[in-house]
Amino acid sequence: MTIDATSRQVLPAQWYSDPSVFEIEQRRIFGHSWQLAGSAAQVAEPGDCLPFRAGELPLLVTRDDAGALNGMVNVCRHRGSEIVREPGRHKRLQCPYHGWTYGLDGCLRAAPRSRENPDFSVDRHRLPRAQAAEWSSMLFVNPDSDAPPLAGLLGELGTILDATSVPWSAMGTPIRREWEIQANWKILVENYLECYHCPLVHPSFSGVIDMDDFSWRESEHFIIQGGPIRDGSGATGSDLFTAYIWPNTFLNTYPGPANVTTQVIVPVAPDRSVLIYDYYFLEEVEEATQREFLEFWDIVQQEDVPLCESVHRGLASGSLPEPNLMLPREDLLGWLHGRVRGAIGDEFTS
Numbered sequence: 031m032t033i034d035a036t037s038r039q040v041l042p043a044q045w046y047s048d049p050s051v052f053e054i055e056q057r058r059i060f061g062h063s064w065q066l067a068g069s070a071a072q073v074a075e076p077g078d079c080l081p082f083r084a085g086e087l088p089l090l091v092t093r094d095d096a097g098a099l100n101g102m103v104n105v106c107r108h109r110g111s112e113i114v115r116e117p118g119r120h121k122r123l124q125c126p127y128h129g130w131t132y133g134l135d136g137c138l139r140a141a142p143r144s145r146e147n148p149d150f151s152v153d154r155h156r157l158p159r160a161q162a163a164e165w166s167s168m169l170f171v172n173p174d175s176d177a178p179p180l181a182g183l184l185g186e187l188g189t190i191l192d193a194t195s196v197p198w199s200a201m202g203t204p205i206r207r208e209w210e211i212q213a214n215w216k217i218l219v220e221n222y223l224e225c226y227h228c229p230l231v232h233p234s235f236s237g238v239i240d241m242d243d244f245s246w247r248e249s250e251h252f253i254i255q256g257g258p259i260r261d262g263s264g265a266t267g268s269d270l271f272t273a274y275i276w277p278n279t280f281l282n283t284y285p286g287p288a289n290v291t292t293q294v295i296v297p298v299a300p301d302r303s304v305l306i307y308d309y310y311f312l313e314e315v316e317e318a319t320q321r322e323f324l325e326f327w328d329i330v331q332q333e334d335v336p337l338c339e340s341v342h343r344g345l346a347s348g349s350l351p352e353p354n355l356m357l358p359r360e361d362l363l364g365w366l367h368g369r370v371r372g373a374i375g376d377e378f379t380s
C-alpha cells in the first residue's frame with residue numbers, strides 16, 4: 031500500500047493492534063522523536079540522573095561534573111540490565127547486576143574481574159548517545175543523535191506558552207502519577223486530541239470548561255487547544271490550555287491554582303501504554319489545595335481509562351474496518367493519522 035504522507039485518511043483499525051505496525055512505530059517514530067523526560071530542575075546539579083523511556087528504549091539523562099547534559103541509552107553494555115532505575119544523584123553509574131561502572135558521560139570506567147581477561151578493554155564500551163535538550167524549563171530527549179534540534183521544531187510554541195501567564199519557568203520537581211492502560215498509544219493520544227467525549231464522560235470537567243468555545247490550532251509539529259472557564263462555574267485561575275507535541279507529549283495548564291501538568295504516553299506493547307502525569311505547582315500553593323486538584327484530575331483520568339481500553343478491544347475485534355470521525359470536532363485525529371501515515375505508511379502493507 032502506498033500512502034501519501036500528507037493524507038488525512040483515517041488509519042485502519044488494524045494499525046492499533048498489529049505487532050508489525052508497533053515495531054515500525056518504535057523504530058521510525060519513537061526512535062527519532064523528541065519526548066518529554068521531566069523538568070530541567072530535575073537534572074540541575076552535577077550527578078543528577080533522570081531515567082526515561084522512549085517507547086521500549088530505556089534512556090538516561092545526566093548532568094556531569096562539567097555541567098553538561100548527557101543523553102544516553104540506559105542499557106548496560108555487559109548483558110543488558112537497565113543501569114539507573116530511579117531519579118537520583120550519583121558520582122558514577124554502576125550497573126546493579128555485575129557492577130560495570132560508567133562515568134556520567136556514559137563511558138565505561140571499570141568492570142569487576144576484567145583484569146582476568148586480557149582481551150577486555152573498557153575503552154571499547156560506552157553507552158550509545160542520545161540527545162538531551164532543555165526547552166522552556168523542560169527536559170526533552172531524542173534517541174536519534176542526528177535528529178534536528180528541538181527548538182527549531184517547536185518554533186513559536188515557547189512564545190505561546192509565555193503568553194499564557196502560567197509559571198512554566200518555575201517548574202521544580204513534579205508530583206508524578208503513572209497509569210498502565212490496556213490500549214494502544216494512539217488511542218490515548220486521540221483521547222486528548224478531542225473533547226467531543228467531554229460532555230458525556232466528564233460532567234465535572236465540562237461544568238468548568240465551556241466546550242462551545244473550545245478551540246484548536248495546528249502547526250507542523252504541535253497542536254494548541256484551549257477552552258475558557260465557564261461563567262458561574264466558580265473556578266479560578268487560567269483557562270484550559272493544552273499543547274500537544276508530536277508524537278506523545280502534552281503540556282497543559284488547567285483552571286485552579288497556578289499549575290503546569292504534563293502527560294507523556296509511553297507505548298510499551300501494541301495493546302499497552304504507560305501514561306505519565308507530572309503535576310507542577312508554585313511553592314506557595316498549599317498541600318491541601320494541591321491534593322484537591324490532583325483528586326479532581328484523577329477522577330477525570332479514571333473516567334477516560336475504561337473507555338480507551340474499550341476502544342482498543344473494539345478496534346482489535348476486526349468488526350470496524352476504520353474509525354468514522356465526527357468532523358470538525360475530531361479534526362485533530364486526522365492530523366495525527368496523517369503524521370502516523372507519513373512516518374510509517376511506506377513500510378507497512380496491510
Ligand code: FES
Pocket residue numbers: 106107108109110111125126127128129130
Ligand atoms: S548486565 Fe550490567 S554489569 Fe552485567
Ligand SMILES: [Fe+2]
Pocket residue numbers: 221227228231232330334
Ligand atoms: Fe477525556
